[in-house]
Amino acid sequence: MVVHGYKGVTFQNWARTYGCCPEMYYQPRSVEEVREVLALARQQNKRVKVVGGGHSPSDIACTDGFMIHMGKMNRVLQVDTEKKQVTVEAGILLADLHPQLDKHGLALSNMGAVSDVTAAGVLGSATHNTGIKHGIMATQVVAMTLLAADGTLLECSESNNAEVFQAARVHLGCLGVILTVTLQCVPRFHLQETSFPSTLREVLDNLDSHLNKSEYFRFLWFPHTENVSIIYQDHTTKPPMSSASWFWDYAVGFYLLEFLLWISTFLPGLVQWINHFFFWLLFSRRREHSQLSHKVFTYECRFKQHVQDWAIPREKTKEALLALKATLEANPKMVAHFPVEVRFTQGDDILLSPCFQRDSCYMNIIMYRPYGKDVPRLDYWLAYETIMKRVGGRPHWAKAHNCTRKDFEKMYPGFSKFCAIREKLDPSGMFLNAYLEKVFY
Numbered sequence: 001m002v003v004h005g006y007k008g009v010t011f012q013n014w015a016r017t018y019g020c021c022p023e024m025y026y027q028p029r030s031v032e033e034v035r036e037v038l039a040l041a042r043q044q045n046k047r048v049k050v051v052g053g054g055h056s057p058s059d060i061a062c063t064d065g066f067m068i069h070m071g072k073m074n075r076v077l078q079v080d081t082e083k084k085q086v087t088v089e090a091g092i093l094l095a096d097l098h099p100q101l102d103k104h105g106l107a108l109s110n111m112g113a114v115s116d117v118t119a120a121g122v123l124g125s126a127t128h129n130t131g132i133k134h135g136i137m138a139t140q141v142v143a144m145t146l147l148a149a150d151g152t153l154l155e156c157s158e159s160n161n162a163e164v165f166q167a168a169r170v171h172l173g174c175l176g177v178i179l180t181v182t183l184q185c186v187p188r189f190h191l192q193e194t195s196f197p198s199t200l201r202e203v204l205d206n207l208d209s210h211l212n213k214s215e216y217f218r219f220l221w222f223p224h225t226e227n228v229s230i231i232y233q234d235h236t237t238k239p240p241m242s243s244a245s246w247f248w249d250y251a252v253g254f255y256l257l258e259f260l261l262w263i264s265t266f267l268p269g270l271v272q273w274i275n276h277f278f279f280w281l282l283f284s285r286r287r288e289h290s291q292l293s294h295k296v297f298t299y300e301c302r303f304k305q306h307v308q309d310w311a312i313p314r315e316k317t318k319e320a321l322l323a324l325k326a327t328l329e330a331n332p333k334m335v336a337h338f339p340v341e342v343r344f345t346q347g348d349d350i351l352l353s354p355c356f357q358r359d360s361c362y363m364n365i366i367m368y369r370p371y372g373k374d375v376p377r378l379d380y381w382l383a384y385e386t387i388m389k390r391v392g393g394r395p396h397w398a399k400a401h402n403c404t405r406k407d408f409e410k411m412y413p414g415f416s417k418f419c420a421i422r423e424k425l426d427p428s429g430m431f432l433n434a435y436l437e438k439v440f441y
């Protein structure tokens with residue numbers, strides 16, 4: 001055996017909300033080394049979990065079997081400037097991919113809020129951003145290779161193993177080890193971000209107009225208030241521009257927020273006031289800045305949190321948000337941190353994409369963990385999930401939820417097709433873990 005495994009490694013996700021102690025931990029450098037780990041797992045009847053950036057806010061990446069960390073398989077393999085496509089090893093962090101793309105005059109057309117995540121990881125959980133003419137990140141994939149449980153190397157694309165491709169672009173980590181990913185890029189571009197204050201009523205009454213006005217439109221609602229911050233992000237040719245006060249306000253604001261949220265764990269009534277105050281402090285004025293696209297798409301997430309983020313049919317946005325607001329008003333003891341982040345995504349044809357066959361609205365709720373302290377959230381979580389289910393929602397795969405196979409069978413028209421592909425590629429369930437057992441059994 002060439003690849004060396006480690007015992008006694010502890011894995012924790014970014015938010016430190018889930019962790020595990022894998023029996024063996026591997027960091028392979030080549031396909032052959034990954035193959036060796038799978039052969040050993042087959043021999044010893046062990047389960048295998050591949051981990052990317054470990055940013056999923058659930059136990060989707062946890063295992064007590066073999067863990068494969070892909071951090072050493074992180075090269076850019078090929079850049080085709082003509083087709084604007086890049087082929088990368090699956091463990092590359094987006095943070096390392098951006099400068100390489102930049103060098104070739106290319107960029108990703110859209111991405112989530114952080115770059116310390118891997119190419120295969122963002123596909124595994126159906127990572128998304130916003131933009132009703134943009135799909136989830138998996139829609140940027142034109143080809144992939146994966147190593148199945150029996151050690152077979154599979155290439156897939158629209159024209160090669162098309163059925164596997166339709167499943168593997170949102171793979172949940174259960175189809176095999178993703179080795180390479182080819183992404184369709186766009187020419188390098190700058191974005192201008194403009195944010196301005198509004199109200200929940202205004203934004204819900206004029207949703208279509210906002211969606212038409214800005215390519216990457218989203219809004220933040222401050223629960224327990226009427227306040228909304230609207231954010232437009234659009235292509236610009238203006239030179240990069242950021243305001244010093246912007247940085248200063250956010251840096252100071254967020255340290256103060258963590259302290260106040262910690263105080264509110266003793267005085268929950270304070271949360272309403274905090275939501276009003278921080279809207280006034282940080283979001284009540286119009287602001288603009290422009291930068292290279294990936295710098296505008298991402299932001300520095302300052303402290304740990306619990307989140308839920310379901311995709312609902314776009315036309316249910318108003319009904320769902322008003323229901324959430326009414327629930328909070330009817331239950332004054334229920335506490336909700338800001339913001340509720342509302343984003344929009346184009347429908348696609350990927351079997352387990354939460355946007356399968358429908359344009360969607362993602363509604364992300366958040367409860368921070370000030371100085372690592374959990375704030376009671378179960379009532380809020382349950383009320384949110386009940387509303388999301390009622391309006392036909394599908395949970396984000398990376399974020400903790402209470403759904404099981406029965407729910408997914410109802411939510412996803414292609415669920416049984418995905419299951420059949422999974423069972424064919426991994427008949428013994430080598431790539432399952434506790435999270436995935438709830439999904440498939």
Ligand SMILES: Cc1cc2nc3c(=O)[nH]c(=O)nc-3n(C[C@H](O)[C@H](O)[C@H](O)COP(=O)(O)OP(=O)(O)OC[C@H]3O[C@@H](n4cnc5c(N)ncnc54)[C@H](O)[C@@H]3O)c2cc1C
Nearest residue numbers: 052053054055056112113118120121124127128173178398
């Ligand atoms: C601060 C923060 C901000 C975020 N913002 C957003 C956002 O804006 N939008 C959004 O949708 N999500 C967001 N997320 C969630 C994040 O994008 C997803 O959790 C994403 O999957 C993380 O990528 P990762 O590389 O860390 O994957 P991991 O968490 O390591 O793994 C995710 C899944 O992919 C599998 N996997 C990883 N690599 C491989 C491989 N090579 N082969 C097979 N399976 C593999 C794992 O087994 C697991 O099932 C955010 C998370 C955090 C912590």
